[in-house]
Amino acid sequence: MARYFKEQDIDEFRECFYLFARSGQITSLDELTVIMRSLGLSPTIQELTNYLKKKGGKMSFADFLEVMHQHSKVENLPDEVIAAFKASDPRNKGTIPARQLRHLLQNWGEGLSVREVDNIFREANVSNNGTVRYADFVKISCAPVPDYY
Structure with missing residues (x-):
């Protein structure tokens, strides 16, 4: 193994x-x-x-x-997260408003801090007022952390 x-x-x-x-x-x-x-x-x-x-x-x-x-x-976490986003995307646009994503990250599950969400948004090049292609966001946020951090 x-x-x-x-x-x-x-x-x-x-x-x-x-x-x-x-x-x-x-x-x-x-x-x-x-x-x-x-x-x-x-x-x-x-x-x-x-x-x-x-x-x-x-x-x-x-x-x-x-x-x-x-x-x-x-278990394939990225696919499961994308499926969850798709389930709440009735128009099947493939995007979510950044403000809504911020709210989800801060208030669901363990809830991230404002600073943690800011760091994720910066790493994923997300502006607070834009929309986010959730498939791209999941791909970036589920990627392994580089060794040089």
Whole structure:
């Protein structure tokens, strides 16, 4: 499974795995849930249950890497976010007013600060009074952070 991930990613997975699975194995649904969500994934309870069941109720780090590979093929965050934008775009224009996007980013979910939204808008070249092509915005905001930051 190591061939599917960068060494840096495997190190992050290993650190998180052993932080929550202190015995060296995942033995409960709660452990698997916390670990995967801590790594930024959003598996459903059904998916988590199936992963654990396929491994006989216990999961070593090697098994966990296999599950991470399987799940990364299933979960595609940029496509899911674009689909959410499309669902709230009745005219199918592919754009959202910048003010509305700012409001969503600051008030939904964990809610970003004004400064965080300003930084995202600056990085994505979004003006506060314009409109934003949400597919382009999602592509920019979901891109990995460069190593030189």
